[in-house]
Amino acid sequence: MSSADLEVTEALEALVSGFDVRSRWMVKGLVTALHFAPLASGTARTFPRLSREEREAFLRRSLARPGAVHDVVTNVRALCEMIFTAHPRFREHVGDRGEPFKLGLPLPEELPVATIRHPELSASTTVECDVVVIGSGAGGATIARSFAEAGLDVVIVEEGGPPERRDFTGPVLERLVKYCRQNGLTTTLGAPPIPVPMGRVVGGTTVMNSGTCLRAPDHLLHEWATIHGIDIAAPEALGPQYDALAEQLSIQPVANDIMGHNGHVVRRGAEELKLHSHAIPRPTRGCAGTGQCAFGCPRDAKQAMHLTHLPAAVAAGARIYAGCTVERLLMQGHRATGVRARIADGLGRATGHTLTVRAKAVFLCAGAVFTPALLMRAGLGKSSRAVGRHLRIHPGSGVTARFDETINGWRGVMQSFAIDEYLSDGLLLEATFPPLGMTYSAGALPGIGEEHAELLAQYAHMASIGSIVSDTSEGRIRVVPGLGPSMHYNLNQTDVDRLIRAIAISARVFLAAGAQEVYPGVPAAPTLRTIKDIAAFERNTWTPRHLKVGAYHPMGTARMGADPTRSVCDPSGRVHETDNLYVADTSLFPGSTHVNPQYTLMALCRNLAQRFLDAGTAGATPH
Numbered sequence: 001m002s003s004a005d006l007e008v009t010e011a012l013e014a015l016v017s018g019f020d021v022r023s024r025w026m027v028k029g030l031v032t033a034l035h036f037a038p039l040a041s042g043t044a045r046t047f048p049r050l051s052r053e054e055r056e057a058f059l060r061r062s063l064a065r066p067g068a069v070h071d072v073v074t075n076v077r078a079l080c081e082m083i084f085t086a087h088p089r090f091r092e093h094v095g096d097r098g099e100p101f102k103l104g105l106p107l108p109e110e111l112p113v114a115t116i117r118h119p120e121l122s123a124s125t126t127v128e129c130d131v132v133v134i135g136s137g138a139g140g141a142t143i144a145r146s147f148a149e150a151g152l153d154v155v156i157v158e159e160g161g162p163p164e165r166r167d168f169t170g171p172v173l174e175r176l177v178k179y180c181r182q183n184g185l186t187t188t189l190g191a192p193p194i195p196v197p198m199g200r201v202v203g204g205t206t207v208m209n210s211g212t213c214l215r216a217p218d219h220l221l222h223e224w225a226t227i228h229g230i231d232i233a234a235p236e237a238l239g240p241q242y243d244a245l246a247e248q249l250s251i252q253p254v255a256n257d258i259m260g261h262n263g264h265v266v267r268r269g270a271e272e273l274k275l276h277s278h279a280i281p282r283p284t285r286g287c288a289g290t291g292q293c294a295f296g297c298p299r300d301a302k303q304a305m306h307l308t309h310l311p312a313a314v315a316a317g318a319r320i321y322a323g324c325t326v327e328r329l330l331m332q333g334h335r336a337t338g339v340r341a342r343i344a345d346g347l348g349r350a351t352g353h354t355l356t357v358r359a360k361a362v363f364l365c366a367g368a369v370f371t372p373a374l375l376m377r378a379g380l381g382k383s384s385r386a387v388g389r390h391l392r393i394h395p396g397s398g399v400t401a402r403f404d405e406t407i408n409g410w411r412g413v414m415q416s417f418a419i420d421e422y423l424s425d426g427l428l429l430e431a432t433f434p435p436l437g438m439t440y441s442a443g444a445l446p447g448i449g450e451e452h453a454e455l456l457a458q459y460a461h462m463a464s465i466g467s468i469v470s471d472t473s474e475g476r477i478r479v480v481p482g483l484g485p486s487m488h489y490n491l492n493q494t495d496v497d498r499l500i501r502a503i504a505i506s507a508r509v510f511l512a513a514g515a516q517e518v519y520p521g522v523p524a525a526p527t528l529r530t531i532k533d534i535a536a537f538e539r540n541t542w543t544p545r546h547l548k549v550g551a552y553h554p555m556g557t558a559r560m561g562a563d564p565t566r567s568v569c570d571p572s573g574r575v576h577e578t579d580n581l582y583v584a585d586t587s588l589f590p591g592s593t594h595v596n597p598q599y600t601l602m603a604l605c606r607n608l609a610q611r612f613l614d615a616g617t618a619g620a621t622p623h
Helices: 008-016 021-040 052-064 068-088 088-094 140-147 172-179 218-226 235-249 255-270 309-315 367-377 450-456 493-512 532-541 596-614
Strands: 125-134 154-158 251-253 277-279 281-282 317-323 324-332 335-343 349-362 400-402 415-419 429-430 463-471 476-480 484-488 517-519 581-583
Touching: 008 068, 021 052, 021 068, 052 068, 052 367, 068 172, 068 450, 088 581, 140 154, 140 309, 140 596, 154 309, 154 324, 218 235, 235 251, 235 596, 255 277, 255 324, 255 415, 255 429, 255 450, 255 463, 255 484, 255 493, 277 317, 281 367, 309 317, 324 367, 349 367, 367 476, 367 484, 400 493, 429 493, 493 517, 493 532, 517 596
Parallel strands: 125 154, 125 349, 154 317, 349 581
Antiparallel strands: 251 281, 277 415, 324 335, 335 349, 400 463, 400 517, 415 429, 429 463, 476 484
16 A cells, blocks of 8 residues: 555645644755755755655665754654554554454443633633632642632633544544644754644643643652652652542553553563563553544543543633633732733634733743743743753654564554563653554654555554653753744753664563564664664664654643742742742753653642641632
């Protein structure tokens, strides 16, 4: 089955036509760069004017050489492969019928969370409250629920719209376009460019992530408490909050009957190598193993914030204003008095109206990119020179392997099994098999053209592992007028070496599980078939530009700590040099969490909320 058979070019054009302006220009820039790339290598013709054989030879050379052309080729190739593998005819060809792993489970009743948005917000509006919370993800929803249930009058302001279950039954690419920032194309600027998808929806990124809930290592939390003075992050302080959240959100290890064969294969390899490993805990009720967790659960089984903390907050009196983008903090001296937001219509277009929220306290929960941007626009946090700096993202790589046995990795829980043997070294491996159209292998499986398509046609026999590295690299957030915030991040050689080690460990796990071939996800690397191949791969000299890296966990850009010369916020989350402005998202973390950060953030926010309530800063307003 060839790409021509599935009309990839036409499908890509149709998809991009629905992108926002910035994303369309990004894709257009990549395609234009590929168009003229052969000229930069001394060829007298543009890419479309090359013969098929010449195009394939040019692509092979480009993938083998790190640099700007390599980045262009890998990104265009990945986009085309996503279109190719998402096509219904390809899915039918490999045997993907869209069935959950566990059949016959009834759907729960759909109970959409109540929001206030356009057209109800048809004019500029001013509201008052005790606490305004900016953002409705893991941090914002946890804070809002804690305050609302304590009797405070809470307003939540969210840029995205409320999700609907029916939207999670179509192609995953369409969900990415609708519910992720920049249509899922948010990418760091640096070497290499790294995609960092972020949700823009009521419920935040919890709607569009795997739901993995791992506790941060005790030694790390102890370091945060002793070195940074964050007493509420100590293991003994977070432990009870982890336990309470596990009860609230039904956090439990993935069960064998919904794990899927991808997870079982990885477990088989880990057990053969005697590596410490376990099923991944996730917040679920009635999970059937649809394999689509990070692209909106079609069964509302994954207990994201729009199904849990936000409805609880609304039931306690909180109000959610959706489709409203906060553009400005309102300040009087050192005191925050509220925020001003731009109201958009149902299609995300500016209406010309504004929402002004007057509050006794302001909590920024907009994430590690947009929270520091709001602080920088307000001229806050300058004394430490830490606002927007110390960006960590958990860079990771995907490794795919081909087996003789049929795996159908898209069936079962998407992220199901973890190998944490090397967590003290900053490496975490997770059995992760995204749905077709969002493959980790996108652009990284070997081969060009028909050779590559033939390999993809064997996808029913493939398994995959995703790795994350506790990065020593640090980036920063910059705000460009008219363009908004951007992430600047260069992968250092230490983290390159860690990623190569993670890839090598993943390859050994797959060979131990019986794989015939392992594809390391490094475009210039050969296929790995033996332990000697893996050793040779590790000995090779790899640079940041060689790697194809993804990331999902931005953090650290408004770090908390006791020393105001080294941190943006104090140990209660209050922005230094302000009276009532707080941060409650992953911006607060003084370093990498080593594991997926969502669980630790929610536990920390419960402690932040309690400290705020104990201080009686905002007072309570009876409902």
